[in-house]
Amino acid sequence: MWSITLDQKLHLAPIGSNPQHVLDIATGTGIWAIDFAEQYPSAHVIGTDLSAIQPASTPSNLTFELSDAEDDWLFPQKFDYIHGRTLATCFASPLSVFRKAFEALAPGGWFEMQDMCLQRSDDGSMEGSSLGEWQEHVQAATAFTGVPWTNVPHYAAWFTEAGFDSVTEATFRWPSNQWSGNRKERLLGAWTQAQINNNMLESISTRLFMTKLGWSQAKLDAFLAKVNADTKNPNIHAYSPV
Incomplete structure (x- = not known):
């Protein structure tokens, strides 16, 4: 359904053709991270989740890690792009996660959430x-x-509160x-x-x-x-x- 909605695109953020460090929070089965790693061989992609339910066979530029996005982020590198999808029911405080994403981005980096109400x-x-x-x-x-399952309409305001510039909301x-x-x-x-x-x-x-x-x-x-x-x-x- 996301592929249909986004016309087969994996993201809407203008990340360019050569991203280097990419993070997929709460990656779940890892399907998005796998597709992204295959589409962008330049990127080292990390997918994090609470459960190790991802496939063992993955692209060489993709790794999965057990991690809770609401805990402290301890990544040694900064990211060019951070992505989250269908996480409306995951976080007690989405704003705190958005702030962690802001701090984890390299200058000029992008953070994108794709979610439903x-x-x-x-x-x-x-x-x-x-x-x-x-x-x-x-x-x-x-x-x-x-x-609460009513957080998604607040995402744009919380992005701004977390410090992001150029906040854009696309609705389908x-x-x-x-x-x-x-x-x-x-x-x-x-x-x-x-x-x-x-x-x-x-x-x-x-x-x-x-x-x-x-x-x-x-x-x-x-x-x-x-x-x-x-x-x-x-x-x-x-x-x-x-």
Whole structure:
């Protein structure tokens, strides 16, 4: 979905064709870091994460390290480019991570975050729906975790607060289904539905709703069935701002 959204680009920051030191924070499976290392052989790429779930076979200019981006950064080098993707639920204090990134950049370096928000609609079609109610419950449940899922709209302001210049925000939409008249957005809506059909709602909701809101499995199953139906309703023009 990111490849579709960014027209096959890995980044929007104008980093040039010859970056030397690149950091991918909370790299996860490492897929972005691998693609970047292959596209930019000049770069030494480091991917950090809490878990060693990355593949053993990687490009020679890529290394993975176990590290928590919220701890002190101890890298001996400065970076030309630092990247983070889909980390809305990772950090108790994103601003503190942004400040670490600022300090870790070489002069003229770039920091880029690619992330998504909870769903909304611009025409009020989510109002009164189970999908809208689900968003409210998710926000309430995550408030108890210390990592609220409402941080992303603050990123641009926090970049500025952390000290960055030339802060630019590009916004896209990931629709809940194929309701959009835009061809690319219809494709992204199909991908959203593919994730929902592979239990995305259940994977997000089960622990949050049952441990933080005290829901029973039966109550959750009945509710998610209604939410699932709403995600497939083309009259509900829901989307995730990206």
